Amino acid sequence: AQSVTQLGSHVSVSEGALVLLRCNYSSSVPPYLFWYVQYPNQGLQLLLKYTSAATLVKGINGFEAEFKKSETSFHLTKPSAHMSDAAEYFCAVSEAQAGTALIFGKGTTLSVSS
């Protein structure tokens, strides 16, 4: 069975600092991996996805993530945090088949202080 573990339910950084949100997955088949962002009182928005092409994936708003099969990880990073990055971030996994459901992690709330 697939699963996702997000380490740290809450991460706090200063504006301009590096953002690192951790995600580890478990999957018996080649996974597709996603990061979504949720702003308060809104739905989820796709930040980036890994679908077996390049292992370093660039997304919107300056975020990127690297797929590391040996570590079963897909950590999300951003070199310099902005106040507008404050939100909840979800890592998700699905089997490499179109249309299968996503399995989400518990989420990590990112706080950015000035």
Place this chain on the structure above:
Amino acid sequence: DAGVIQSPRHEVTEMGQEVTLRCKPISGHDYLFWYRQTMMRGLELLIYFNNNVPIDDSGMPEDRFSAKMPNASFSTLKIQPSEPRDSAVYFCASSSTSGAPYEQYFGPGTRLTVT
């Protein structure tokens, strides 16, 4: 495209009442998913459809929950009777096997409060 549309955005009801949540997927998408988000359990898949046919409803918590997709542009999630523990945000998402497969597009959610 207007994206995934959900209605109502907020619903407050009393225990025992019937609640119907509605979703209009993105035109041309052939998969539709219903998720529930709570503080305790996070985001959970309830049910999903492919070409209007339910594929997996193993996440539906109990018989009080039912979902239908009568056509490609409309789905409902019904709770009857509702209970306070059903209070949550319910999201609908859709995706397509063509174009950008595997990407799910989420609606804004319906915040349900059962008193």
